[in-house]
Amino acid sequence: MISSDKTTALGPVLVAFAAFCWGLSGGIAGFLMAQGWDALVVSFYRGAIGLVFVLVWLLLRSHASGLGGQRLWFWSVIAGLGVAGNFSFYFLSISEGSVAVAATLMYCAPIFVLLVSFTLKLERPTPFKWVAITLVMLGVVLLTEVYKLGSGSVTPLAVGAGLLSGLSYALFIFGFKFAAPHGSPQAILAIAFTVFVLLFVALGGQGQALAVLSAPNWPLFVLLGVLGAGLSFILYIVGLKSTPPALAAMVAMVEPVTASLFGVVILSENLVAVQLLGMALILVTVTALSVYSRT
Template sequence: MTIEMASASTAFIALAAPCWGLSGGIGGILMAGGWDAFVVSFYRGAIGLLFVLVWLLLRPRGSGLANRRLWFWSAIAGIGVAGNFAFYFVSIAQGSLAVAVTLMYCAPVFVYLVSFALKLERPTALKWVAIAVVMVGIVLLTQIYDIGASGVTPIGVGAGLLSGLSYAIFIFGFKYAAPHGSPQAILSIAFVVLAMILVRSGDADQTVAALSTPDRPLFAAIGVLGAGLSFVLYVIGLNHTAPAVAAIVAMVEPVTASLFGVVVLNEKLVGPQIVGMGLVLVTVTAMSVYSRSGRPPAEFSKG
């Protein structure tokens, strides 16, 4: 692999990460305007589906679409990404963008815990310490010790953690589907499943109204940045980027989202929350960098 190729691949990931961060901010704007979190999630996934279908049509070789295992694990991945999108936006609507994106960024912790349970990863004292540090960070970030803390609600915290858990499900689905077909085929099936789940979960009237609303550019942007262009860039970038580098570069996402929340959405973070955010982001990135597996699907956690 040439230095130029590695640099280009890293650049793809560096472009994808802020796209994810901005999509959270755009979702916050839409929901502040009265749009349902599930409707916003549906259009993010539906527009992303169009992108990956075009990618599949352009690169159909080795798709594996005739393989039943590919369909099964891709469907599991679709359930995971549907939950990730929906719970993420619910968390933003019920709390703040900075808190929501940091809680979602805990996905690698859930991956470790599931891996421990399935005996796919050997638990060590260092890994348990890292998980404990993340938990301390979450306590500081969410201020659950302060009943009167503003901007943080139990629903927002719960939805944020569920978004991370859902992304962990997506990671495992993608990981086990990967040997049976191409990334574009896996994502196509996953996004179809996502669209089927979310179109039934959201407000039907709003889903139709979104097609003719003046907010259409925002819906288009959240789909292109949050699922279409970003997922394609990230998967292509992973082909020639070391997982450790990908994990570090992907930290741009929560940083971008948090800055968007503070600058555009007028959100505020107090000192302990900033410390908690730092503990979570640094620790989960280190966990991803030093993960024993080091396989691209595991690094698809954006951290």
């Protein structure tokens, strides 16, 4: 039996490794899309393989799943819509821009959560939070170079998709948060990933998805799914149980950093000094805000 001290110590390691896997998945997706694969098909394999993993997890831990509850299903479906938007818009942003920019824009999700919380009066605005929001907005301007009026290195579609991926992730966070009291994490994720797969089928993307099975780079799709959703989500949920929220917020920065390094080193992406300043401003501010909000 593992002692509680060892479990607590292992928690942040699991969270960090999950974030590292998510960062790698962004880089792998960028490589696949550079080979000509559609962003939606790439995101489908991430979600479909993730679904296989969480279904096995659900079968192994089927007690107290809450699958008979209507509230669990409602909020899990909301979380599924968030997953679908997050995966799809994130990879679209990568295909239209770069891994580093897309990952950093997605990391703005806590800002969207904060703004929605203000609107719904779930959280009280403070001067610190408004300063944080302002700094992140400034970081987005510097990172995307929107002040260059169309002559910047990042396209409007890449910026819009990146911000929508963050907004979708915020929707997933809300869905998961409100579903959690009514069932197990594996049940919530199983429903959420199923919603994503069904949406893909409804959009009629099966043709290219089937073509992946006979393509020479199909192992990369499998690796993407395992790292990007299958293994990582399970490790994150398990690790989060014994990781202080403030520490988890700081460790989560491993994802955009890993994705950015993959883009620069493997995909030969380049960022100018102003963009690096914007990236640093976003990452540091969002991490500080998360730590402040959870302590």
